């Protein structure tokens with residue numbers, strides 16, 4: 583298949599970045615944004631809900647196919663395009679990548695991004711200030727989550743073993759943003775393997791292209 587891949591959503595979104603990373607790793611040419619075919623998709627409007635019934639981003643448009651949910655999009659891209667596999671062949675290893683991709687998109691995203699990081703990215707306090715009470719409330723759970731990720735990673739090169747997988751693509755943007763917070767050294771004090779892993783992900787070719795602000 584050679585039709586253009588379009589990722590619906592802004593480049594700063596963690597999950598849009600995950601799909602961009604998956605494309606980069608597989609060598610797939612892609613575009614992103616809220617204007618596939620030059621026509622604006624109204625956020626949460628009918629044209630958006632037609633692509634993602636839950637009104638979230640990203641959604642993928644490819645030829646006549648549309649796909650929503652980041653992990654499902656990664657699996658679709660892996661099946662539809664040649665290039666390095668994002669999932670292992672071995673059934674047990676594949677199931678491990680699969681279960682972690684679901685958990686990262688759900689529990690890990692909730693603890694690290696929705697409950698914590700978004701307080702810094704989109705402050706909702708008076709006059710646009712960061713609600714430090716919310717930060718204090720959610721920081722212990724965020725630190726516990728980082729410890730759990732450290733345990734899963736162990737001393738593997740990649741999040742689910744010795745091969746880059748869609749789990750790395752899903753997790754990388756979340757940890758990249760967290761590692762850029764002013765107090766990151768406090769958050770990452772007890773997770774040396776995760777710290778080394780995110781440095782490796784940031785310096786891969788895919789990371790260098792995707793994990794940057796594009797306005």
Ligand SMILES: N[C@@H](CCC(=O)N[C@@H](CS)C(=O)NCC(=O)O)C(=O)O
Pocket residue numbers: 595596597598637638639640650651652653687688
């Ligand atoms: N489970 C979804 C989560 C998607 C998601 O939460 N996307 C965020 C942006 S990173 C979003 O759409 N936020 C807006 C909202 O929740 O209304 C996935 O894996 O794609």
